Amino acid sequence: MENYNVFQDFDQKLFKEEVARGTQRLNITGLSPSGESGDVSVRDKKSGLIYVSGSPVWCFQKNLRDARGWERFVTDVDETIMVPWSDPTIEWYTHVAIYRKRPDVEAIVHTHGLWASVFAAMCMDVPLDIVNEGLTGVIRCADYVAAGTQEVGAVTAEALGDDDCCLMGNHGAVFVGKDLNDAFDKALWCEHVCHKAYMALLAKKNNKN
Numbered sequence: 001m002e003n004y005n006v007f008q009d010f011d012q013k014l015f016k017e018e019v020a021r022g023t024q025r026l027n028i029t030g031l032s033p034s035g036e037s038g039d040v041s042v043r044d045k046k047s048g049l050i051y052v053s054g055s056p057v058w059c060f061q062k063n064l065r066d067a068r069g070w071e072r073f074v075t076d077v078d079e080t081i082m083v084p085w086s087d088p089t090i091e092w093y094t095h096v097a098i099y100r101k102r103p104d105v106e107a108i109v110h111t112h113g114l115w116a117s118v119f120a121a122m123c124m125d126v127p128l129d130i131v132n133e134g135l136t137g138v139i140r141c142a143d144y145v146a147a148g149t150q151e152v153g154a155v156t157a158e159a160l161g162d163d164d165c166c167l168m169g170n171h172g173a174v175f176v177g178k179d180l181n182d183a184f185d186k187a188l189w190c191e192h193v194c195h196k197a198y199m200a201l202l203a204k205k206n207n208k209n
């Protein structure tokens, strides 16, 4: 990576613009209601470089929808810091931990959407059979670990396993895919499923009383 140049490589320009688009989309789609939480990343399979949202605090962003691209952070599965002047989102360890464990993943979205957060706040797996739609099993919820640590990355990657999504205890959720559109589709699907599961659990409980 000696010749790494953030301004001249065409692929790098595309990937940083993709990260900016994804970061903005977090707030626009309601998956970051505060406009300050959540982040995205993409992996360039050719170079192995991982492009991650920059820290909103460092970028002086009032809202993630202000992301422009220059503020992204670049690393790899060994956590090598490629752009020393850039400051990443605190959850960059979680993004890297997932890419390390899942060579098939090319994009990750970390959200604080309302309905996934309800189950995350309860540190509860989301039961899928109650939703019907032919679904079985659960969306797993990782144990609570303090945000922004390598440990939260490890437990989240573990809970994710080979699935497309998992919740992060007392925190939020992560979604993986072949690109950001794919990961966002899963995040929006999860909001629908968690909403429906919560309502169904409540209705079931009320019917028993």
Ligand SMILES: [Zn+2]
Pocket: 037, 038, 091, 110, 111, 112, 147, 171, 172
């Ligand atoms: Zn978060």
